[in-house]
Amino acid sequence: MNMTKISTLMLVATLAVSGCSTIKGWTGKRDNGSLDYQKSHKLDPIKLPANQRSAEFVPLYPTPSVGQNTLDITNESGSQYALPKPPKVQ
Numbered sequence: 001m002n003m004t005k006i007s008t009l010m011l012v013a014t015l016a017v018s019g020c021s022t023i024k025g026w027t028g029k030r031d032n033g034s035l036d037y038q039k040s041h042k043l044d045p046i047k048l049p050a051n052q053r054s055a056e057f058v059p060l061y062p063t064p065s066v067g068q069n070t071l072d073i074t075n076e077s078g079s080q081y082a083l084p085k086p087p088k089v090q
Contacts, residue, residue, distance in 0.1 A: 034081035038069060 042063055048054055073081055 035074065 042065070048056055071083075
């Protein structure tokens with residue numbers, strides 16, 4: 001093959017992969033771990049031995065106790081966080 005055919009083939013392949021909604025559908029179904037935080041739970045406080053001297057432990061970022069999440073923040077396959085669409089500007 002000459003360089004013109006190779007260049008054309010590479011250009012067509014690049015355009016097809018970057019603009020094709022089918023590729024977006026394939027990559028959108030993979031689990032990227034963006035929803036793993038919803039399965040987390042609060043850990044017990046740090047416990048040191050009784051004879052261990054230490055300063056008072058104050059959590060830097062306290063976590064509130066909240067109920068079940070009712071927001072729909074998943075994509076159509078349920079595996080990734082989906083950003084909400086921005087409001088329309090008139």
